[in-house]
Amino acid sequence: MDRESALEKFHAIRLMDIAPDLKTIPMVESNTDILDVLKILRTRHHVWVVENRKTMRLVGIIRYLDVIDILLPPEAHRFKLGMTSRIMKSLLGGATTAGDVAEKQPLAIEDTETVLDALMKMRKYKTQVLAVVEGDKLVGEVSLRILIDELLRLMRVGGAQWIQ
Structure with missing residues (x-):
């Protein structure tokens, strides 16, 4: 398989076919204590926040860099119109809870979309991870790391090699 054919096949893969098992992604319920979220963020770059594990309705995301806002005192935030949420x-x-600090309306993509759709959205919004959803329900995630792994897996399993 040549480079072009391999990439065409890669781009056409549906996200539901490569999203990791939901049990393996970093996720907490909205009412989870912030200190428990910080424990997760010691080893992860983000954590998804869901309403609860029964509904799995996606509430938001807390990224590693958001910890700065969590740890700073309110007066350290320069007040600007629309910035009150950051102070809170x-x-x-x-x-006190994950729901309090989560970035609401995280970038998400439907599970029926393709790798190409995910890459285009990642580039447009300059992000490395997207929530994979079915409606408003979190069903997985897709990240650049997952996409790289999938491309390399495809190249090995399919016997394809990059042609220079």
Whole structure:
């Protein structure tokens, strides 16, 4: 298989076919204590926040870099119009749960979309991870790491090699 054929096959893969098992992705319920979220973020770059594990309705995402806002005191945030939500994400500003600090409306993509759709959305929004959803229900995630792994797996399993 040549490079072009391999990439065409890769781009056409549906996300539901490569999204990792839901049990393996970092996820907490909205009412989870912030300190428990911080424990997860010691070893992960993000954690998804769902309403609860029964509905799996996606509430938001907390990224590793969001920890800065959580740890800073409220007065350390420069006040600008529309910035009050960032102040409220501080532990000293009153935030206590994952739902309090989660970035609402995280970037998501339907599970029926393809790798190419995911790559295009990642580039457009300059992000490395997307929630994979079925409606408003979290069913997985797709990241650049997952896509790289899938491409390499495809190349090995299919016997394809890059042709220079």
